[in-house]
Amino acid sequence: MAAPSLPGSGLLKGLRVTLKTMLSPATTAQYPHVKPELPPRTRGVIALMEENCTVCMLCAKECPDWCIYIDSSKETVPVEGGRTRTRNVLDRFAIDFALCMYCGICVEVCPFDALFWSPEFEYAEVDIRELTHEKDRLRAWMDTVPPPPPLEEGAVPPAEIEAGIAAARKEAEEAAAKAKSVAEGGAAAEAQGPQIDEELFARLVAEGTPERAARAKAKAAFVKAQKQRAAEGGAPTAPAQGEAKAGEAEAQGPQIDEELFARLVAEGTPERAARAKAKAAFVKAQKRREREEEGGQ
């Protein structure tokens, strides 16, 4: 501490601090008028990529608050020339955000990239029951999921992501080569990847979509293709080939509502949001189609 000074000098020092603060601009953020910019890792709300969910129940099991409710059923899919296969169908996926403690364990344990954090936080409700978000609402949050941030220098990315990125690069190169060869009229080599839609994945990665999001999307596309195929009643083709073909068709075709996408981008919507919206539109349209088909039969 300083030597004993004039009595009252401490009081004056304090007064100087407050006066200085008054003369400098305030730091208040005018919240409802100015939205905060939240980092991508913010745990705001949990989004569900429904297409990726395989009903493995890991999230519901690991949830410390027991606030994830999943109903599911088994469905048999006849496969021509082979045994029938059973598939898990997600009937209900709900998260009770009134109970949720936002620990993020469900997102962490999900092995199929079906759950994501979104920084959105404005979903307060008057009725507490409304805080239980069902599947559709959780799927809608997916549009707001930002790509994960790049890591700090010196960080070692997890092995599977590293491998994923390498594979994606290779795929992208291969795809480019293949496209070239297709253009040249060469034999079209089928991408051999029954788990995710490799084409789309490669394309997205090449476009600069972060790897994880790209994988999730590619997988979604693949699952959708598979579903569509099932809805069509099983095209009479060999399974592996058919899958890949359908996937390819999906990837090249209206995986997202291109029209809407183009329009939104032209309107100035950020590309990510635009794609998400376009995709949502596409999914909706497709669902409608499927329903109509079912109704027709």
Place this chain on the structure above:
Amino acid sequence: MSETLPQEGGVMLPGGPGEAMSVEIRDRSLVTQEMNLNIGPQHPATHGVLRVVIDLDGEVIVRARPVIGYMHRGFEKLAEVRDYRQIIALVNRHDWISAFCNELGVALAVERLMELEVPTRAQWIRVLMGEWNRILNHLMFIGSFGLELGAITPVFFSFREREDIQAFLESATGGRLHFTYCRVGGLKEDLPRGFLDASRQMAQTMRSRNDEYRQLLLGNEIFHARTKGVGALAPDVAIDYGVTGPTLHATGVAEDTRLTEPYCVYDQLDVSVPVGTNGDSYDRFVVLLDRIDASLDLIEQVHEGLPGGPVNLKMPKTVKAPKGAVYVRTENPLGQGGYYLVSDGGKTPWRMRMRTPSFSNIQMVPELLEGSLLSDMIAILGSVYFVVGDVDR
């Protein structure tokens, strides 16, 4: 109203059960009827739901008895039905302003029981986050101590800094209060790009802001009059009660886990622990301010020395601690946090005892309160630094 009047000649007064105490009545000619006053459980000075039952003679406190348990949430019982990752998400909630340090304690306990060697980078980052969390915590108390003495500005200043710190901690952890960033065997994930820059910048800002707090309060004559010599705690009493953290350091005892039993990489860093001399409210407050600087020193050392590498061990899907028991202590912002973990080999602990600093600190409070003025009680409670959730768990 208390029905017990001090008896002529007698100095032993029946206190609350278990806490009968001897009180010296100084001026016999002025024995007045005592007034029994409940401070809390809802009172602005008790930061939550602590309740102190005091008997007043005029404005002098003759007896004080803290009543706790209003925020008891059975954390130890809850921990027994949770696996270790879920416990980490749980323990950052009892002391909500030292979230990361609590997570760290649990992770260290499990790691010690499993005899895991956590990657170096993870350990450095743990130190970084722990020290930022310490600053967050101290800022809170700097603000609230001023508020309790009637200076309303420091709390706004300190919350401004808290916001800034929380903002960049959120970019790494995803949470502003409950970070849930620690994991058994490392961390949830590595830092995002730009985090270290933000941290460096904030450390600089924080230093100048810390000087601002000093100017605002420390030189102030009224502040001196309110805090100097108020609630002086003797070192041996403090140790006997198990008081730790800034409250203990203010008495001149440098018992700090980071110093005496270093964990993570504290043994590779130059840790400085500011200590006081008189153990009064003033010293406790100055120690708090100095600790911010000491933490900033550590943070800067981490910026310099942070190695590259992975932040996680390859862990099995379900973490099971082997059968056994271990006690791990960490230096939480408010004092020593202890985690006594008994495992029966399953994926949930058999027993998880949390020794929380606030519990022991509050136990000591009657020693300081008795004989002081009602107004001083605020200065004392505000400078013993406790979080009611941490007391009650």
Place this chain on the structure above:
Amino acid sequence: MPTVRSSETPPPATRLAPEAIGALLAERLPEAIVATTVAHGQLTVDVVPEHLPRVAALCKREKALGMDFFDMMAGVDADEDGFSVVTRLYSTRHRHEVLLRALAEGGREAPRLPTLTGVYRGANWHEREAYDMYGITFEGHPGLEPRILTVENFEGWPLRKDFLLTTREIKPWPGEKVPKPKEEPATSDEAAQPADEGPSEEERAAAKKAKAERAKQKAAEMRAKKRAQREAEAGGGATASGGASESGKAGDGAGDEPEEGGSA
């Protein structure tokens, strides 16, 4: 303010190895020490319950040990053996520690231990907490009641293993559901099912029911015992028990003591 730096405070030479402390204790108080174990670099000393204060006092007053710092006390449910209490003592001067473990006498029915409050003032609340959580009576303690963390009229001892955690009982676990067949029962085909299915639903439900039944029975027993105890107290000599229940907390004895007035 002065500052203490880690570089200036190396570990003191007087710091004893865990084994050395164990040996010293065993040598000085052979009748009080049951066993000493060192695990994970930590010394745990099993103490004969009635000698616990003596051992603690020795730890505090013996110059070489100098354990002036009472750190914490943890009750532990020791299953059929009853309850044990682990006390950690630490020396701020020598920077070494010891964990004293004492198995409470009286089994699960009436666990009791001598108090440490005479040795360390800080033991007061920790013992009250152990009493509150496990029902371990500390003989000689200045006042274990009112219960420190739970409400005064709380029934049962929350941290005992037979005390059910209601939040986990009243609601079915959403994680135990499995996909139910929709159209036709699934054949032996492998589906993407959860890895660990465990016992079937009925089995689990039955087990839970039995568990709940047991707990209920236990609680009833406890209540009966408590009532008997109270009656005995009221009948025997209502001398000091009235004073002990003087408490500040609101609602003290509001709900659970209608029969006390009747029996007195």
Place this chain on the structure above:
Amino acid sequence: MATSVFALEPLWLALLLQALAAVLLFLIGALVVGYLEHKVLAHMQDRLGPMEAIWHGIGQLPADGLKFLQKEDIIPTAADRWVFALAPAVAVVPGVVIIAVLPFGPGLWLTDLDAGIFFALAASGVTVLGTLMAGWSSANKFSLMGGLRGAAQLISYELPLVLAAAAIVIQAGTLSLPGIVEAQHGFTLFGVPMIYGVPHIIGLGLFFVAALAELSRPPFDMPIADSELIAGHMTEYTGMRYAFFMLSEYAGMVILSALATVLFLGGWYPWPGVGLPEGAAGMVLGFVITFAKILVLSAIMVWLRATFPRMREDQLQRLSWSVLIPLGLLNVVLVATAKVWF
């Protein structure tokens, strides 16, 4: 000397206008100072303060008033109902009454009492009654302690306040407030026109500190110390009754600032020796100048609130009895001596 603009015929009209003006001035003064406190305090704390009501929160206090009106009026069961209900009124009335003698500009006063300063100081002492009544009747220990603290504090700080004013009265040779302003207008210090505040710097300091204590403003807000006594004597009050207490606090700031303006800062004149134009223009200008001075003093009060911690009850009493009162007596002696000397 100018006469009051309210010296009208018939008498009932004058009385009506005077009453209306007193209440209006009371309300407007309190609202303006309240808004000032909101905003200055906020900016000193790096905040913006109220921003939503109308423009930059200018409608915040009236909106608060409306909200207070809607609140339930709770009277504790154990409270002494009549005293409890009456206390806020007792706290407010002195403020309105004092406004009657305060000059806000040339001719802008409701009435010119010969013993104006005496009347103002005496009436301001009545506020303590409101505090005491509220504290006692609430049947709450915190209220009681707040009330007692308030009473002790107000009584011990009345003295330095009076002593500081007495020195001015000796200097000016009149008890009338407009008289003091006019006397100050003609005052010169070694030939330089000077406000009383400069030679009476001790008196100004005394008056200001005592005024803060009278108003229970920080750093002397022990009677309502929120971290110790919840809200002191106001703990049990809700709705409009609570608003009355707040109103009387803000109005008190206006009144004591106005008194300080009159006694030490030259009243409605920009500076002694600098005149104002005749007629309505002078009145408006005088009013603006007076109010500006009041706001500056109020802002200083807010500034102190933003910066200083609260003193302790015993320290406050010690300050009054062993520092301020001897200083005040000394001041009176010095001024009297100087007056005789020159």
